[in-house]
Amino acid sequence: MLFEVKELCGPNVPRVSFALAAGEVLPVRGESGVGKSQMLRALADLSPHEGEISLGGVEQQSIPATDWRRQVALVPAESGWWADTVAEHFPSPPSETWWERLRLRAALWESPVERLSSGERQRLAVLRALALKPRVLLLDEPTANLDRDNAEAMAGLLLDYLRDQGAAAVWISHDPREIDAHGDRWLEMTPEGGVLHGTV
Numbered sequence: 001m002l003f004e005v006k007e008l009c010g011p012n013v014p015r016v017s018f019a020l021a022a023g024e025v026l027p028v029r030g031e032s033g034v035g036k037s038q039m040l041r042a043l044a045d046l047s048p049h050e051g052e053i054s055l056g057g058v059e060q061q062s063i064p065a066t067d068w069r070r071q072v073a074l075v076p077a078e079s080g081w082w083a084d085t086v087a088e089h090f091p092s093p094p095s096e097t098w099w100e101r102l103r104l105r106a107a108l109w110e111s112p113v114e115r116l117s118s119g120e121r122q123r124l125a126v127l128r129a130l131a132l133k134p135r136v137l138l139l140d141e142p143t144a145n146l147d148r149d150n151a152e153a154m155a156g157l158l159l160d161y162l163r164d165q166g167a168a169a170v171w172i173s174h175d176p177r178e179i180d181a182h183g184d185r186w187l188e189m190t191p192e193g194g195v196l197h198g199t200v
């Protein structure tokens with residue numbers, strides 16, 4: 001298995017276990033405030049937690065946190081921006097194909113971050129994460145601010161990335177259509193813990 005999570009729990013994270021193969025997507029659902037986003041933060045090693053998490057058989061504790069986060073990349077619901085322009089947030093220009101598939105205007109590259117719409121921010125945050133070529137993507141409602149066409153473009157790009165790179169994703173979504181479309185299994189977070197549904 002590419003990504004294994006055993007008995008993960010922590011402050012505001014109900015106990016959860018699952019394993020993902022290369023190319024697999026695990027949709028995550030659960031009521032607001034149950035701990036879905038906090039689980040992603042623990043998986044990214046951004047908050048204290050217990051349990052075992054491993055990537056390609058290597059435990060999280062034995063990988064420096066910055067390396068871990070490059071390989072297990074979190075795209076939070078509200079992305080962080082620290083410089084003035086979009087371009088300054090990328091080590092090198094991202095793939096033109098990806099840029100066009102996300103329907104981003106060329107002029108956005110030089111644009112001040114403060115002028116971006118919420119949907120533009122969301123799409124650029126995903127591109128930033130993909131540029132790291134992560135083996136696991138942790139996606140917190142990546143299509144929440146997007147209209148249907150843009151949401152479909154985003155989902156298509158992410159699924160192609162996972163297939164082409166043999167990567168896996170944990171994908172929080174409140175949209176059941178998205179969940180049906182993206183995997184056989186899904187994870188329901190409840191206050192008592194995570195419940196895996198679907199074929200195993």
Ligand SMILES: Nc1ncnc2c1ncn2[C@@H]1O[C@H](COP(=O)(O)OP(=O)(O)OP(=O)(O)O)[C@@H](O)[C@H]1O
Pocket residue numbers: 012030031032033034035036037038039
């Ligand atoms: N920094 C924090 N300090 C303390 N409690 C927090 C912090 N961040 C989140 N929480 C609490 O942790 C719980 C889980 O929050 P989380 O954001 O993971 O929920 P969620 O399931 O992702 O909800 P939603 O679907 O509304 O995004 C909530 O009760 C929230 O108030």
